Amino acid sequence: MAASAIFILDLKGKVLICRNYMGNVDMSEIDNFMPIMMKREEDADLSPVVIHGSTHYLWIKHSNLYLVAITKRNTNAALVYSFLYKLVEVFIEYFKSLEEESIRDNFVTVYELMDEVMDFGFPQTTDSKILLEYITQQGHKLEVGAPRPPATVTNAVSWRSEGIKYRKNEVFMDVIESVNLLVSATGSVLRSEILGCIKINVVLSGMPELRLGLNDKVLFEITGREDNYAVKPLIWIESVIEKFSHSRVEIKVKARSQFKSRSTANNVSILVPVPSDADSPKFKTTTGQAKWLPEKSAVEWNIKSFPGGKEFMMRAHFGLPSVESGELEAKRPITVKFEIPYFTVSGIQVRYLKIIEKSGYQALPWVRYITQSGDYQLRTN
Structure with missing residues (x-):
């Protein structure tokens, strides 16, 4: 139960x-x-609840109005x-x-609204x-049309109007999982979640x-996918930095996909940080394209299609004014972005999607599974 009565007052306390x-x-x-409110203003005590005897006043102020319950x-x-606050929104x-x-x-409309909202x-x-x-x-006038019962009685909803009709009835469903991963410089998994x-x-x-019906939780427990199930890194990255004299450095990056060969990761982007003063880049990759992003002080290695169970290499040569200056910089992690269609890490599946409508029409449900990278980082030495 909310309130016995609602009042809207002006700033002087007059009931509108x-x-x-x-x-x-x-x-x-x-x-x-209002007398209580004025006294409390003097005492700097503006509690949202005002009490007088057994009567409680719960109030908010909006513009030049008080709304009091x-x-x-x-x-x-x-x-x-x-x-x-919802009344104010209305x-x-x-x-x-x-x-x-x-x-x-709009006195008439306001009174009509107050009559309907509670x-x-x-x-x-x-x-x-x-x-x-x-x-x-x-x-300022209220339109009076044909009598109509309140929407709550007719089960009307705000997010869907009546009389919607499509020539072809379909439902498109995407089951999307984002993988967050943080790996330490020594190769241990610090954070792994879906x-x-x-x-x-x-x-x-x-x-x-x-x-909507999903596969049973019992199945998750049988297959070892309980709440504490650790996500195996889907794409594993190893990097090695080799220094040649004081003016040249080579970064070797090895990427390995650790999911089954029947799946393929699309639009893989591996962002490898390099020293901010590096220049004269040269790249060599076994697949994909590498490019220098000087504004990010990084190399971006893009692989359009990365099948499961594969391993690829990228080498980047850079000139450096001074190797020592690069060593003073904080080590930034390698970040990876990817998307694997028709694949879920958790093993969740849609078992059925039943569509029940009084006219009895036939409808086609389409289900698509997608696993994508979230905050996916691997720290470097």
Whole structure:
């Protein structure tokens, strides 16, 4: 239960509009609110809750208005404040700005809205997109159309309008896993985790019900993929720096894919840091292309297609004004970006996607699995 009554006051405490939802409080109780507030301002004590006897005033201030909820019961204060802020959002959606003038100019609409957003102290429809369907207004006048039941009764939702129809009914689902990895300079895994999400693009007529089934958690436990399952690095990087005299350095990078050969990583990008004063770059790769990014002080090695179980090499030669100056720089990690389609690290699978709609049409569900790099770093010596 939220509130017995809601008041909207001007800055002097004058009631602009109010709504008594439960009838268990004397509406004149609001007269005590502003004197208490003025005294608290003098004492620098502006608590969000004002108490007078057994009456509690929960208030917020917006522009030149006070929105005040009154209750005499042990009310969920967080719910009340959430409702008051939501009420402000609704008014702004209707009137573009909420201030004393907009309340006075749209008195009828405001009262109608206050009547719909709460019923006997319980919040009801507070979504402006639903409210706009049956409480409309032009200028300062309320449009009165054919009688229509509240959206909550008809199960209307703000994110989907009625009467949607497609020529071809389909559902496209992406199961996406991002792998975060941090490897120390000695090769030990310091952090390894999977973050997953399911994205659905629905092209379905009417108001269908969708039921999604995933593979059983028991399967994860049997295969050793419990909550503490450690992710094996999908792409492993080793780097070696060789110095030749005081003016030349060679960086050798070896990349190895540690997933099965039936999968392929696409658009692999390996960013290898080099000393900021390096120049005259020369590259040699067994696959892909390497390029010098002076603004990042790094070499970017791009491999368009990296099959599982493969190993590739890249060598980069640089000139250096002074090898010693490069040694003073902080060691930055190698970062890797990639995407592996039709593959999940966790082993999660969509077992079924049932589409239930009263018209009984047939629909095609399409499921795609993608594993991609998240924060994927390997520290260097």
